[in-house]
Structures are given as C-alpha cells and as structure tokens.
Amino acid sequence: MTPRSAPDRLLSVLAAFDHEHPALSLTDISRRAGLTLTTAHRLVGALTEWGALERDSCGVYHVGLRLWEIAALAPRGLALRQVALPYLEDLYEATHENVQLAVRDGTEVVYIEWLSGRSAVGVHIRVGARWPLHATGVGLALLAHDDPARQDEYCTGPLASFTPYTITDPARLRRELAEVRRTGVAVSSRQVTDDALSVAAPVRGPGGAVVAAVSVVVPEADAQVPVLAPAVRIAARGISRGLGWRP
Amino acid sequence: MTPRSAPDRLLSVLAAFDHEHPALSLTDISRRAGLTLTTAHRLVGALTEWGALERDSCGVYHVGLRLWEIAALAPRGLALRQVALPYLEDLYEATHENVQLAVRDGTEVVYIEWLSGRSAVGVHIRVGARWPLHATGVGLALLAHDDPARQDEYCTGPLASFTPYTITDPARLRRELAEVRRTGVAVSSRQVTDDALSVAAPVRGPGGAVVAAVSVVVPEADAQVPVLAPAVRIAARGISRGLGWRP
Structure with missing residues (x-):
C-alpha cells in the first residue's frame, strides 16, 4: 500500500x-x-x-x-447559480416544467441547479447529480461546443446505454452534435428514462466559450419541442449576458 | 509561534x-x-x-x-435549501419581494438562500452573508426560540448598532423577543439599513426545534406588515412540514 x-x-x-x-x-x-x-x-x-x-x-x-x-464561492457552483437563478425562474414561469442548469466535469454533466414546481413531472434529478454527456440534453449541448478533438475522443469512447433510445453509435452521435450546433438547441428524447424528453441550450461565458447548459425536462408524450426551444434558448442567452457575454 | x-x-x-x-x-x-x-x-x-x-x-x-x-450535502446548506426552495418561490410569487432563508451560526445569521426578482428592492444580501442576530428579522425569529439561557446571554452581550433604529438596549430586545414568540413573526424595521423592513418567521425541524427562519425584505416606506406576516408564516410552516415537522 x-x-x-x-x-x-x-x-x-x-x-x-x-x-x-x-x-x-x-x-x-x-x-x-x-x-x-x-x-x-x-x-x-x-x-x-x-x-x-x-x-x-x-x-x-x-x-x-x-x-x-x-x-459557495465556486465559480461553477453557487456563484454561477446566483447569476442564473432569475433567468431559470423566468423559464420556469414560462413553461411550468422542470428547469435545470448543468456544467461539465470530464465526461459527465453535473447538475448545479434544478427548479421543479410541485406540478411538474417527477424527474428524479437532484443538485449534484451526474450523467454521461451523450444521454442528456445539457450534456449534448456542452459536448457539441467542445473542441473537435475532445468531441471526437468522447464519441469513440464507450457510450453507456440507459434505455433502448440512448444513442450509443458514434456516427449517430456525431450527426446529433452537428445538428445541435446548427439549431442552437439539443434534444434528448427518451435517452435517460423512456418517458422523458429534454431540450437544452448552451450558456456562454464572457469570452464566448460554453461554460454551462440550461434545459427543461418534460414528459415525452406531449413534448412540444418547437415551443420549448425558443424559451430555453432565450434563458440560456440571458444567463450568458448575465455572465458578461456579448453576442 | x-x-x-x-x-x-x-x-x-x-x-x-x-x-x-x-x-x-x-x-x-x-x-x-x-x-x-x-x-x-x-x-x-x-x-x-x-x-x-x-x-x-x-x-x-x-x-x-x-x-x-x-x-451540497450540508444539511444546513443546500440540503435545507432544496426542501425550502418551492415554498420560497411561492412566497416570492405571492409578494414579488426579496425572499430569504437563513440559519444561525453562533451569534450570527447566515443567509443560505435569497430570491430576488429583478423588480424587487435592491437589498444587498448575498448567499453566505452574515449579520448579528438582533438586527435582522430572521435573526430575531431564531433568537426568540432559542433556549432562555442562551437568549439571555446574547441579550446582555454587546449589541452592535447599524442605524439609529437598531435595538441595542437589552431590556427592549427581551420585550421584542417576547413579542416575536407571541405573534409568531419577527419584524425588523430600519435596523440594518434605514430604508428597509423585514418580516420573518421560524422554520421547525422534525423534532419541533427551530432550525432556520424565512423572511421578506421590503422598502420600509410602504411596508404592509399585516399583509406580509401571514404569507411569511405560511411559507415557514410549509418548509417546516417539508422537513418533517408535524404541528
């Protein structure tokens, strides 16, 4: 020893x-x-x-x-959360669905904020929870904006499966990430549990680098992605501006 | 050394x-x-x-x-905050004023949550901030339910003054604490800054002991204590129930 x-x-x-x-x-x-x-x-x-x-x-x-x-002084913990909270509340008010803020730590996302109305669906995510990048909306949003070499390395690594819908094929994951960059939002449908869908968008820091991602999680059965996407993007841009990003 | x-x-x-x-x-x-x-x-x-x-x-x-x-595992930090947040949001929705959650640490209160709408008054409290017990609404709510010996010790100690309205007289502080116990709410008027008023109520843990306090802070000039007091008490009781307290 x-x-x-x-x-x-x-x-x-x-x-x-x-x-x-x-x-x-x-x-x-x-x-x-x-x-x-x-x-x-x-x-x-x-x-x-x-x-x-x-x-x-x-x-x-x-x-x-x-x-x-x-x-509480951790810039990626409560400090980020304090800038983000008013925008997360606005997103919650507009959708009345579960709202999350997450950052990347290695090959995982860590949820640093999670607002849930008592009426929202029972998705069991807690502050501090971790998930692999490719399964979640926030993870896809973070991964899609990583540098190409690190993205490629992640895509070729083993991709854990949680439901029959989890993307585990490297080529499909790469196409998905290109789509996230094209549309500005990431959609994870039934990849974590087979009844939930999340819509996520990247949050940028003062220098323009993606530092976090924000998402809503809804029941997949009646998810309206075209309605949720603009709300999530606006919240993500609001937090980015709050952090000092200028488009 | x-x-x-x-x-x-x-x-x-x-x-x-x-x-x-x-x-x-x-x-x-x-x-x-x-x-x-x-x-x-x-x-x-x-x-x-x-x-x-x-x-x-x-x-x-x-x-x-x-x-x-x-x-985030600290029972008096994020863990308490996660139980409290929905009730704090309800209180914010009902009042649209600054909403706080605080716990006691020795002779001070530590703010562990703080919701502020962009429309609420600019009170400069941040998560992790500390204030002496006797000056703030949350501090008075916590002190009033402490055991009599510790209360007495605090009351006789030096009582720092922040405005001409801060209670610094031990006898007056004791009367104030008795009033907090009688009414179930603590009111701190212009004691921290000379334009703000806070209304606070105690939060109880499973065993009935007071473990935290919740408050709203409003401009003193148009504060309506009789309107705010029931809202703050209901939020405090909701959090207490969420923690496992049964009346």
Whole structure:
C-alpha cells in the first residue's frame, strides 16, 4: 500500500460523504476513508473544530456550514447559480416544467441547479447529480461546443446505454452534435428514462466559450419541442449576458 | 509561534478564500494562509488534484466543483435549501419581494438562500452573508426560540448598532423577543439599513426545534406588515412540514 500524504488523508474524510451517505458515524468514516480509527478520530476532530463537519446530538457527523460557505464561492457552483437563478425562474414561469442548469466535469454533466414546481413531472434529478454527456440534453449541448478533438475522443469512447433510445453509435452521435450546433438547441428524447424528453441550450461565458447548459425536462408524450426551444434558448442567452457575454 | 498541525495548514488554504477574495494566486494563498510558498504550493497542488480548487487559464485558483458537490450535502446548506426552495418561490410569487432563508451560526445569521426578482428592492444580501442576530428579522425569529439561557446571554452581550433604529438596549430586545414568540413573526424595521423592513418567521425541524427562519425584505416606506406576516408564516410552516415537522 502506498503511504498516503497528510492532505490525501484529510480529503479522504470529506470524500467519505456522498448522496447515499450524507450522515456518518466515526466508524463509518474510518472504514469509508480507509483510515485507522485513531487517525479518523484525529482528522474528524480537526474538521469539526474548523466547521467543515458538524456533529449532531446522536454523535453522527454531517457536512458543516463553514465548508458550504466556502464552497459557495465556486465559480461553477453557487456563484454561477446566483447569476442564473432569475433567468431559470423566468423559464420556469414560462413553461411550468422542470428547469435545470448543468456544467461539465470530464465526461459527465453535473447538475448545479434544478427548479421543479410541485406540478411538474417527477424527474428524479437532484443538485449534484451526474450523467454521461451523450444521454442528456445539457450534456449534448456542452459536448457539441467542445473542441473537435475532445468531441471526437468522447464519441469513440464507450457510450453507456440507459434505455433502448440512448444513442450509443458514434456516427449517430456525431450527426446529433452537428445538428445541435446548427439549431442552437439539443434534444434528448427518451435517452435517460423512456418517458422523458429534454431540450437544452448552451450558456456562454464572457469570452464566448460554453461554460454551462440550461434545459427543461418534460414528459415525452406531449413534448412540444418547437415551443420549448425558443424559451430555453432565450434563458440560456440571458444567463450568458448575465455572465458578461456579448453576442 | 505554535507549530500548526497538518489538517490546520490544509484548512487554512481553503479559509484563504472568502467573498472579497474568491480568486487567488499561489502567492496570495501563501500570504493569506500564513504558509511558506513551498508549503502552499504542495497543499494547493493536492487540493487542485482532488478537485477542491480549480486553476484557471491565467494560473489563478478558485474553489472547485468537487468541494461544492460535497458541501451540497450540508444539511444546513443546500440540503435545507432544496426542501425550502418551492415554498420560497411561492412566497416570492405571492409578494414579488426579496425572499430569504437563513440559519444561525453562533451569534450570527447566515443567509443560505435569497430570491430576488429583478423588480424587487435592491437589498444587498448575498448567499453566505452574515449579520448579528438582533438586527435582522430572521435573526430575531431564531433568537426568540432559542433556549432562555442562551437568549439571555446574547441579550446582555454587546449589541452592535447599524442605524439609529437598531435595538441595542437589552431590556427592549427581551420585550421584542417576547413579542416575536407571541405573534409568531419577527419584524425588523430600519435596523440594518434605514430604508428597509423585514418580516420573518421560524422554520421547525422534525423534532419541533427551530432550525432556520424565512423572511421578506421590503422598502420600509410602504411596508404592509399585516399583509406580509401571514404569507411569511405560511411559507415557514410549509418548509417546516417539508422537513418533517408535524404541528
């Protein structure tokens, strides 16, 4: 076993927390982080004292408010979200459907915002959720505007399938991406679950590079793409302007 | 100088980032964290590799997406926000005023959500902002439901003044808190800035303890407290129910 550095050990304590494990005992943390109980105890103590973790009245640890406050400074997290939120709300008001904002992290999209009216369809996406680029509308919008070499590399890689409709053929994916660039919107129909459709558009930063994507998800059965597409594009352009982009 | 522990040094790199300093060079980080350039370089490298920091094309460091994803698990951060958001949106729809959600951290409130229509008054509160408890509506709502001993300790402590209207007299603050408990809403009039008024109500967790507060902020000149109070109370109760509270 490679000796682990001090930063690596401390970060492994934070990495022990995820969506399936938002609350952990000291024993859980030591096991999940691969640390002895003594080391885990010392590191959890330091993180708790600093405010990165909080200990509840049952002795269980949660992610703490101070970590959240610092993480709120992430330009691709809450900071982007704060610029985007009014436009996402406008899009929600205009459509009353699920509205999402996502950024790219490697070969995946990460949802950083998700507005859902209580009347909207029950699509189970949460803030922080990840999906492969080719399956989702936001992923297609991000991938279509990546540099050609990276696009090509992604298209030739293995393309996971989630429904019989997920695009897994490289040539078809390339045609789809060309279509996204031509029309300015990406449509993912029944590729993630076989009853949902999403319409997405790219969000540009001050320099014109695509930094995020916005989408609406609707039941596929009565999806009206020609109606949704302009609304999504307008919201995406609004966020881009809010970020300092000028056409 | 006390020798600093490894966790302390690593956390001091994260703590170098704040709202005034969301983007830092390696030199900035080393200076703000009180580390040698060599140590800062090593720790920043480990944090960047892990994803807690991101380095942009100019060599400047920002808080990274991975830290944001883990911080999104904080029960008093994004997790609370996700339960609350639909109710905050309803409150915004009903009032078209600035809407906030805040939690307590020691003697301060921390704003964890803030919805503002482009038409609402320009109150300069941002996610992550902090204020002393006695000055704000949300702070008064949280303080009024704290245990009597802690309330008393706060009331006798120094009470900072922001406008001529800020309550700084312990006896008056105690009367105000009793009034908050009697009416179920807290009103802070011109205590933070001399033209704004906020109306706040407490949010309860599953066990009935007050865990957060929700408020609207309006221009003091045409504030209609009797109209706003029921809307704020209903939103606070909705969030409480969403968290599992049963009256």
